[in-house]
Amino acid sequence: MEIGVLALQGAFIEHRKKLESLGATVREVRLPEHLDGLDGLIIPGGESTTIGKLAVSYGLLDPLREFTRSKPTWGTCAGMIFLAKDIGGDRQPLLGVMDLTVNRNAFGRQIDSFEVNLDIAGIEGGPFPAIFIRAPVATSAGAGVDVLARLDDQSIVAARQGHLLATAFHPELSDDARIHRFFLDLAASVSTP
Numbered sequence: 001m002e003i004g005v006l007a008l009q010g011a012f013i014e015h016r017k018k019l020e021s022l023g024a025t026v027r028e029v030r031l032p033e034h035l036d037g038l039d040g041l042i043i044p045g046g047e048s049t050t051i052g053k054l055a056v057s058y059g060l061l062d063p064l065r066e067f068t069r070s071k072p073t074w075g076t077c078a079g080m081i082f083l084a085k086d087i088g089g090d091r092q093p094l095l096g097v098m099d100l101t102v103n104r105n106a107f108g109r110q111i112d113s114f115e116v117n118l119d120i121a122g123i124e125g126g127p128f129p130a131i132f133i134r135a136p137v138a139t140s141a142g143a144g145v146d147v148l149a150r151l152d153d154q155s156i157v158a159a160r161q162g163h164l165l166a167t168a169f170h171p172e173l174s175d176d177a178r179i180h181r182f183f184l185d186l187a188a189s190v191s192t193p
Contacts, residue, residue, distance in 0.1 A: 001187060004029040004038040006064075008054040010046020010078060014172035018180045032063040040187035041067060045077030045133070045170050048104065052082060052093030061093055068097045072163045072187040080166040081136050098164050099142025106137040106155065106168075118169075120149040120158050123178050130157065130169040137168055163190050 003019055005012045007028035016026045019042075029035060041064075043051070055061045067073065068083070075083040075098075083095050084102040107114070110133065117127035130149075138156035141147055149158035149167075157168040163186065171179040 001025065001039045001184070002027055002037065003184070003187060004035060004041040006041065006043045006051070006055075006079075008046075008058070008060075009050050010044040011076075011170065011172055012042075012044045012046075014170075015042045015044050015076075015180075018172050018177055019184070022177055022180055022184060024184055029060075030058060032059055035063055035067050038067070038071065039190075040072035040074070040183065042183070043073065043075040043079030043082050044172070045079060048078035048081035049092045051078055055082075056093050061095070065095050065097060068095060068164065070163070070190075072165070072183065072190050073097075074165040074167070074183045076167050076172065077133065077135055077170055080138070080168055083164060083166055084138070085142075098159070098161050098166055099145050100138040100156070100159060100161075100166065101140040102136045102138050104136050105134050107132060107135055110134055116151070118149050118151075118157070120179070121146070122148060122160075123182060125178060128171070128178060129174045129176055130167075130171070131173045132157075132169045133173075135168045138166070 002025040083098040086101040113133040118130040
């Protein structure tokens, strides 16, 4: 299996290291042809507007949409925003493939970042140390979306829609690899006939 990490901007190196520590082959994706033959893709945290604008500049927006129709794709933080169908009134390039309404930067400034132990459906072994940095939340999810985790205020911070996964936090910044393992298992199950 080979997993791509969108490497236009943001925390792509941390995802690469986490995947490689689990034995995955990883390819950094910067151009449309870099998607060829991948079994899955991670869209990292960073700045969603910048990621969207760079995807347009490099001719990646439509190839990414096509890829996400059938291949496992996971968006973390800014990646969650980039996957969402609705981010309110903000106008920026989005893939719009996941039936989520997302509130960008829901917690305020960088100084308001925090970590919380989070119970996530499908992730065994106890709470996950979720790191939130200028994070979004999903305020609603469509009928085909499984909510995997909520904060105490009921904000959605992890969700799955078939082969699509979104987390509002940064699993790549923790020492815990369980969600990366979950995504690798998802990619393996989709690529296996």
